[in-house]
Amino acid sequence: xxxxxxxxxxxxxxxxxxxxxxxxxxxxxxxxxxxxxxxxxxxxxxxxxxxxxxxxxxxxxxxxxxxxxxxxxxxxxxxxxxxxxxxxxxxxxxxxxxxxxxxxxxxxxxxxxxxxxxxxxxxxxxxxxxxxxxxxxxxxxxxxxxxxxxxxxxxxxxxxxxxxxxxxxxxxxxxxxxxxxxxxxxxxxxxxxxxxxxxxxxxxxxxxxxxxxxxxxxxxxxxxxxxxxxxxxxxxxxxxxxxxxxxxxxxxxxxxxxxxxxxxxxxxxxxxxxxxxxxxxxxxxxxxxxxxxxxxxxxxxxxxxxxxxxxxxxxxxxxxxxxxxxxxxxxxxxxxxxxxxxxxxxxxxxxxxxxxxxxxxxxxxxxx
Amino acid sequence: xxxxxxxxxxxxxxxxxxxxxxxxxxxxxxxxxxxxxxxxxxxxxxxxxxxxxxxxxxxxxxxxxxxxxxxxxxxxxxxxxxxxxxxxxxxxxxxxxxxxxxxxxxxxxxxxxxxxxxxxxxxxxxxxxxxxxxxxxxxxxxxxxxxxxxxxxxxxxxxxxxxxxxxxxxxxxxxxxxxxxxxxxxxxxxxxxxxxxxxxxxxxxxxxxxxxxxxxxxxxxxxxxxxxxxxxxxxxxxxxxxxxxxxxxxxxxxxxxxxxxxxxxxxxxxxxxxxxxxxxxxxxxxxxxxxxxxxxxxxxxxxxxxxxxxxxxxxxxxxxxxxxxxxxxxxxxxxxxxxxxxxxxxxxxxxxxxxxxxxxxxxxxxxx
Numbered sequence: 001x002x003x004x005x006x007x008x009x010x011x012x013x014x015x016x017x018x019x020x021x022x023x024x025x026x027x028x029x030x031x032x033x034x035x036x037x038x039x040x041x042x043x044x045x046x047x048x049x050x051x052x053x054x055x056x057x058x059x060x061x062x063x064x065x066x067x068x069x070x071x072x073x074x075x076x077x078x079x080x081x082x083x084x085x086x087x088x089x090x091x092x093x094x095x096x097x098x099x100x101x102x103x104x105x106x107x108x109x110x111x112x113x114x115x116x117x118x119x120x121x122x123x124x125x126x127x128x129x130x131x132x133x134x135x136x137x138x139x140x141x142x143x144x145x146x147x148x149x150x151x152x153x154x155x156x157x158x159x160x161x162x163x164x165x166x167x168x169x170x171x172x173x174x175x176x177x178x179x180x181x182x183x184x185x186x187x188x189x190x191x192x193x194x195x196x197x198x199x200x201x202x203x204x205x206x207x208x209x210x211x212x213x214x215x216x217x218x219x220x221x222x223x224x225x226x227x228x229x230x231x232x233x234x235x236x237x238x239x240x241x242x243x244x245x246x247x248x249x250x251x252x253x254x255x256x257x258x259x260x261x262x263x264x265x266x267x268x269x270x271x272x273x274x275x276x277x278x279x280x281x282x283x284x285x286x287x288x289x290x291x292x293x294x295x296x297x298x299x300x301x302x303x304x305x306x307x308x309x310x311x312x313x314x315x316x317x318x319x320x321x322x323x324x325x326x327x328x329x330x331x332x333x334x335x336x337x338x339x340x341x342x343x344x345x346x347x348x349x350x351x352x353x354x355x356x357x358x359x360x361x362x363x364x365x366x367x368x
Numbered sequence: 369x370x371x372x373x374x375x376x377x378x379x380x381x382x383x384x385x386x387x388x389x390x391x392x393x394x395x396x397x398x399x400x401x402x403x404x405x406x407x408x409x410x411x412x413x414x415x416x417x418x419x420x421x422x423x424x425x426x427x428x429x430x431x432x433x434x435x436x437x438x439x440x441x442x443x444x445x446x447x448x449x450x451x452x453x454x455x456x457x458x459x460x461x462x463x464x465x466x467x468x469x470x471x472x473x474x475x476x477x478x479x480x481x482x483x484x485x486x487x488x489x490x491x492x493x494x495x496x497x498x499x500x501x502x503x504x505x506x507x508x509x510x511x512x513x514x515x516x517x518x519x520x521x522x523x524x525x526x527x528x529x530x531x532x533x534x535x536x537x538x539x540x541x542x543x544x545x546x547x548x549x550x551x552x553x554x555x556x557x558x559x560x561x562x563x564x565x566x567x568x569x570x571x572x573x574x575x576x577x578x579x580x581x582x583x584x585x586x587x588x589x590x591x592x593x594x595x596x597x598x599x600x601x602x603x604x605x606x607x608x609x610x611x612x613x614x615x616x617x618x619x620x621x622x623x624x625x626x627x628x629x630x631x632x633x634x635x636x637x638x639x640x641x642x643x644x645x646x647x648x649x650x651x652x653x654x655x656x657x658x659x660x661x662x663x664x665x666x667x668x669x670x671x672x673x674x675x676x677x678x679x680x681x682x683x684x685x686x687x688x689x690x691x692x693x694x695x696x697x698x699x700x701x702x703x704x705x706x707x708x709x710x711x712x713x714x715x716x717x718x719x720x721x722x723x724x725x726x727x728x729x730x731x732x733x734x735x736x
Contacts, residue, residue: 166630167629167630170545170608170628171545171608171610171624171626171629173541173624173634175541175622175636175638177538177539177638222594222718224592224594224612224720226590226612226720228618228620230618240538240539240618242612242620244592244611244612244622246594250596252594252610254541254543254610254612254622254624255622256541256620256622256638258539258638260538261538261539261638261639261640262534262535262639262640262641262643262661264638264643264661266541266636268543268634270545270624270630270632271629271630272547272628272630273630275630293630293632350590350719350720351720352592352718
């Protein structure tokens with residue numbers, strides 16, 4: 001691939017090979033800040049999904065939100081689990097605290113609904129595996145909401161890597177920090193290890209972890225991690241984490257995440273013949289600025305603004321409408337939890353922890 | 369410090385507090401590519417040093433080089449050790465393969481000459497300690513040639529960090545890769561572990577290692593490292609290394625180095641209130657491009673071109689003329705070797721290795 005070709009049609013939806021009819025009706029389960037501010041508008045703006053149902057612990061307070069987005073039903077969690085209004089939606093978007101993902105995803109699957117579930121898929125490998133099994137048993141589609149996998153800068157980077165434009169990837173650096181308490185109180189569920197499953201690694205580190213696995217097209221075989229906490233509101237979780245992944249190709253990934261640092265994110269892959277860097281990839285609004293070097297050629301590119309959340313829901317809707325297995329499926333979510341559990345074990349034991357080699361399809365493309 | 373002040377007088381020599389008379393006469397010991405192409409011109413262009421003697425295994429072949437730079441004497445290694453023409457120089461710049469640094473540095477010290485020695489100071493902590501001891505016994509100045517410590521972008525970054533412009537440093541990323549065989553044959557001493565003391569970690573990884581120690585003003589207390597080699601010319605050394613340093617402040621540094629990847633280097637420090645990034649800091653010609661964020665303020669700065677090698681030799685000459693202990697002294701070189709030995713132990717044992725806490729002056733400034 002010539003370097004210029006990578007940037008031609010930067011925002012092209014390479015996954016969109018058909019023009020399916022119909023629309024996927026969504027129940028949004030858990031309407032916290034991200035669901036309200038990003039998911040609802042993105043679904044409304046997108047092509048293949050529409051929101052018909054809101055599921056919340058405070059239905060009364062959600063009426064005006066429902067009105068704004070022309071949503072037919074608002075139900076509480078218990079009635080959602082019981083299947084009330086289940087004929088009004090085809091799929092559920094689960095955006096509740098991590099430790100409750102399983103219960104709502106499995107309930108949706110048992111009602112025969114497809115599922116798109118926020119990352120991490122659950123708080124442990126075992127619980128995430130239960131979600132995967134339930135969706136398999138129900139024969140419904142399960143997508144883990146790794147929106148970066150539908151982000152144009154990331155998809156173009158993956159093509160560059162796959163086509164050998166930077167040679168064999170040797171070393172990767174990924175970082176994501178975000179001052180949590182600037183945007184949430186100290187009682188946020190993200191600082192409750194029971195509800196979150198961990199701290200900065202689970203909430204932020206999963207972004208470089210998943211994105212690097214996606215870009216390299218393989219799973220890490222080992223990890224070393226060190227975690228730090230200054231106490232106070234961060235006493236029971238990792239406030240900061242640094243982890244180093246080893247891949248079967250001998251590539252390494254040096255990653256960091258922090259709940260209590262200046263907002264910043266970066267991703268850089270260096271290969272035998274070049275490098276790819278994406279500016280601020282993980283913060284939710286990607287400036288679409290990339291630097292690619294291939295041999296002696298250096299290219300700086302800024303793509304048009306793209307709403308990665310809209311892309312994600314359109315991708316999910318497309319998969320449901322066409323019966324396509326999503327790239328970021330349930331196994332993808334399980335794989336990250338395997339790495340996360342290994343990383344926490346490493347942080348406790350101060351040694352490298354092996355991650356079992358797994359046999360999964362890494363195509364990341366609808367197999368149409 | 370206001371952000372703008374950091375960039376005012378970007379190339380100022382904050383270490384230059386006097387205007388000493390005189391000039392330091394140098395013997396350059398080992399005239400490989402770097403000595404010929406960078407050191408000799410830099411010394412000639414600089415203010416406080418002059419080259420009077422070349423020391424080489426092939427004196428006849430060095431005559432024209434000596435003529436070009438108006439160098440009085442060319443001697444072989446044995447005669448240098450014996451002290452021939454010792455009255456023609458005040459100091460020796462040792463730029464031979466790593467495992468021979470000690471023998472020439474110690475010979476120079478024993479003749480009462482000051483020493484500036486390329487990094488790493490030697491191939492082991494023990495041998496480096498012998499160099500430090502010899503220079504102490506002879507009461508001569510010993511500087512380890514960490515030229516980055518005289519690089520304006522690095523010195524300005526250190527001021528920003530020290531003055532709290534980015535808050536407390538939380539996480540650092542440093543990377544340096546260089547395709548060695550594009551510039552050297554497979555028989556280069558850099559791939560001989562006996563002569564080099566290691567591979568990519570020793571030759572390239574020492575740059576982020578030392579620069580990060582300098583910027584943070586403290587020593588790592590632990591390290592985890594993984595090394596890889598694809599065999600062939602890299603069979604006996606680390607072709608690639610990834611290492612993660614832990615500092616007593618709880619900051620971490622995620623570092624990589626590679627002998628066999630696209631030429632690239634980067635350095636980024638994220639703190640509680642901002643970040644500092646230096647573009648391509650380690651390749652020998654720094655573009656002086658920095659990005660600094662402090663709170664909500666973001667600043668991109670490009671400083672004027674500066675020859676860091678000239679800065680280094682002028683700094684050394686200044687220290688000798690004023691009787692000032694250099695910032696990058698012998699202990700600084702020993703400290704990196706302690707981290708390097710610990711990293712290699714970690715790579716063998718797959719566990720975190722502690723690095724003994726050391727009591728050293730990290731002022732990095734001439735204590736005038």
